[in-house]
Amino acid sequence: MNRYLEIILIGTGFYVCGKEKETYGTILPAILTFAKLNNFKVKIVVGINNKKSEKNFNEKIYELKRLLAVEDLIKHEFIYCEGSPVTFINKYNSDSELKAGIISIPDHLHFVWAEHLLKSKIPLLVVKPLTLNFNDSLKLFNLSKTLSTPIYVEFHKRFDRQLKYTKDAFQKGLIGDPLYAFTEYTQKKEVPLRNFEAWAELTNIFSYLGVHYVDTIRYITNAIPKRISASGQKKFLIKHGIDTYDSIQCNLEWETANKRIFNQIIICSWIESNKSSSMSKQDFHLVGTNGRIDCEQKDRGLKILTDKNATEDINPDFTRIYAHNDSHIFEGYGIDSIVHFIKNIISKEQSSKDKRLCNINEALFSTAVIYNCRKSLEHNSEWIDIDL
Ligand SMILES: NC(=O)c1ccc[n+]([C@@H]2O[C@H](COP(=O)([O-])OP(=O)(O)OC[C@H]3O[C@@H](n4cnc5c(N)ncnc54)[C@H](O)[C@@H]3O)[C@@H](O)[C@H]2O)c1
Numbered sequence: 001m002n003r004y005l006e007i008i009l010i011g012t013g014f015y016v017c018g019k020e021k022e023t024y025g026t027i028l029p030a031i032l033t034f035a036k037l038n039n040f041k042v043k044i045v046v047g048i049n050n051k052k053s054e055k056n057f058n059e060k061i062y063e064l065k066r067l068l069a070v071e072d073l074i075k076h077e078f079i080y081c082e083g084s085p086v087t088f089i090n091k092y093n094s095d096s097e098l099k100a101g102i103i104s105i106p107d108h109l110h111f112v113w114a115e116h117l118l119k120s121k122i123p124l125l126v127v128k129p130l131t132l133n134f135n136d137s138l139k140l141f142n143l144s145k146t147l148s149t150p151i152y153v154e155f156h157k158r159f160d161r162q163l164k165y166t167k168d169a170f171q172k173g174l175i176g177d178p179l180y181a182f183t184e185y186t187q188k189k190e191v192p193l194r195n196f197e198a199w200a201e202l203t204n205i206f207s208y209l210g211v212h213y214v215d216t217i218r219y220i221t222n223a224i225p226k227r228i229s230a231s232g233q234k235k236f237l238i239k240h241g242i243d244t245y246d247s248i249q250c251n252l253e254w255e256t257a258n259k260r261i262f263n264q265i266i267i268c269s270w271i272e273s274n275k276s277s278s279m280s281k282q283d284f285h286l287v288g289t290n291g292r293i294d295c296e297q298k299d300r301g302l303k304i305l306t307d308k309n310a311t312e313d314i315n316p317d318f319t320r321i322y323a324h325n326d327s328h329i330f331e332g333y334g335i336d337s338i339v340h341f342i343k344n345i346i347s348k349e350q351s352s353k354d355k356r357l358c359n360i361n362e363a364l365f366s367t368a369v370i371y372n373c374r375k376s377l378e379h380n381s382e383w384i385d386i387d388l
Pocket of ligand 1: 106
């Protein structure tokens with residue numbers, strides 16, 4: 001097959017390919033899984049800032065190509081861009097008819113890169129949150145429309161079976177009119193202290209983590225966020241030189257198409273003990289007039305305990321490597337979400353009918369919520385109306 005897909009990849013961190021031994025992230029495993037399952041050639045053009053990232057990326061991609069046995073299908077090259085999208089675009093030269101961009105860099109940089117790649121008419125997938133400011137998301141929305149170039153946001157929970165089940169059950173009316181939803185979502189201290197030390201101050205735990213369950217409610221109910229009140233604490237991280245909230249709790253009011261108002265409570269933090277049995281603790285509950293749905297998202301029933309390590313709760317549903325014939329394959333909702341984007345681009349089926357992939361119209365809701373959450377935090381937990 002001569003047809004090949006060119007993927008412009010911005011970012012080479014934890015989520016792209018992992019940084020520690022035998023960790024591979026999600027984005028690179030998804031691209032290679034797509035190539036393997038569809039016997040499709042892919043060239044990855046990687047925007048890179050320094051030699052250390054180049055070395056890490058090279059190690060991971062060669063290891064993954066071997067594990068998945070896709071040496072013949074995958075090529076890659078680097079463009080040194082010093083963190084600048086302008087430099088990247090000036091150096092990028094391609095006549096490939098089939099291309100897609102994936103942006104996975106710190107939250108506060110999503111906008112500037114997305115804007116430049118969109119202007120070059122590259123269809124995009126941006127990791128969540130789309131942008132930190134609502135106006136920036138609106139600019140991307142207008143740009144995408146004017147240039148007829150799609151932009152999606154990688155909200156992988158839309159592909160989680162628990163939440164797909166919840167959406168279907170809710171839409172069938174099984175739990176009646178929604179009354180309230182609640183979630184506690186935490187991550188270990190090592191995330192802000194070690195993994196994201198360079199940029200933890202430039203986002204907050206609600207924009208980085210809580211946003212997932214804001215999009216989840218939008219996905220399940222199609223409701224519209226109306227107003228928000230949020231509180232936060234700065235006690236632990238600030239003592240370690242990182243000026244960001246340890247935890248944020250918010251109360252978010254939604255309105256359904258038939259004008260029913262319901263509440264969503266999200267409690268999130270990134271100061272969970274490093275001894276936790278998983279990287280994230282998370283759950284989701286939706287209660288209505290006729291019933292409730294409870295999704296336990298951390299303890300999915302699979303644990304491992306060995307002489308070397310304490311008990312670990314395994315999430316077999318997110319991004320996992322499994323033996324597959326004589327090699328390996330990655331499976332899970334993390335993989336499905338990215339493969340789905342790639343397939344949409346190839347088939348040019350970039351329609352708003354596909355409700356699982358979060359398109360730019362859908363992403364405006366979660367961006368409006370995180371933007372107004374920040375306002376409420378700055379104004380003593382005042383209720384802030386969300387204007388869309
Ligand atoms: N880690 C996860 O599990 C996860 C999951 C879903 C989404 N995300 C999102 O993915 C994004 C990246 O997260 P990560 O965990 O990979 O972070 P990371 O800090 O490990 O990696 C960030 C990457 O961005 C690059 N970068 C920094 N400044 C840049 C610039 N100016 N221009 C171009 N590249 C630049 C860095 O070199 C690095 O490769 C974040 O928005 C995060 O919210 C992360």
